[in-house]
Amino acid sequence: MTYGIQSAFTVGPITGDAHLGRGEVESTATDQTNDLTYYGASGAYGFGNGFYATGAGFFGRVEDRFSTLDVTTVELGAKFALTRNFDIAATVGKVKAEDGSGDTQEETFVGLSASFAFGPQGAATFGSRGIYQVLKVGF
Numbered sequence: 001m002t003y004g005i006q007s008a009f010t011v012g013p014i015t016g017d018a019h020l021g022r023g024e025v026e027s028t029a030t031d032q033t034n035d036l037t038y039y040g041a042s043g044a045y046g047f048g049n050g051f052y053a054t055g056a057g058f059f060g061r062v063e064d065r066f067s068t069l070d071v072t073t074v075e076l077g078a079k080f081a082l083t084r085n086f087d088i089a090a091t092v093g094k095v096k097a098e099d100g101s102g103d104t105q106e107e108t109f110v111g112l113s114a115s116f117a118f119g120p121q122g123a124a125t126f127g128s129r130g131i132y133q134v135l136k137v138g139f
Contacts, residue, residue, distance in 0.1 A: 002036065016043035025062065034064040040073075050081040054089065068100040075111070085117045 002023025009016055018041040024033045040058030047053070058073045075093025082088065091111040098104045 004038075013046040013048075014043065015046070016041065018042075027064070032064055034062050037061045037063075044079065050087075052079040052081070053077075054079050054091065056091075056093075070098045072096045075109075077111070086115070088112075088114045 002021055002025075004019060004021030004023075006017060006019035018039075020039040021037070023036045025036050026033055038058065038060040040056065042054070042056035044052040044054045054075075054077045056073075056075050060071045062069045073093060073095045075091045077089055077091030077093075079087050079089040089112070091113075092108070093111070094106060094108050096104065096106045
């Protein structure tokens with residue numbers, strides 16, 4: 001079970017959100033429950049005509065009785081709103097993973113995305129949150 005809190009704001013051309021979560025994840029390899037903590041913040045500045053500069057930072061930690069895995073992600077990007085409910089974006093960032101023994105791995109990534117918000121409010125809901133967003137796991 002995972003629980004958390006998140007908030008969002010808009011002030012003129014600036015938008016942002018922050019989140020904090022805590023929970024448990026089950027390991028299929030060891031059949032144990034591991035503790036999960038994650039938090040992050042993201043924001044955007046609108047230049048007008050649908051163009052935005054974006055930035056985000058996320059942290060996640062998975063702990064069991066014997067080890068710890070910390071994952072940090074930082075990214076910068078740009079977004080273009082084609083309509084009120086549809087936008088495309090590109091980001092570049094770095095993900096860093098460090099285990100409890102001090103072994104560290106870093107990777108740079110590039111992301112491309114498109115999003116469509118359903119309904120008349122468009123941005124009335126938060127984006128998805130979880131360890132998979134921090135780890136940048138996907139297809």
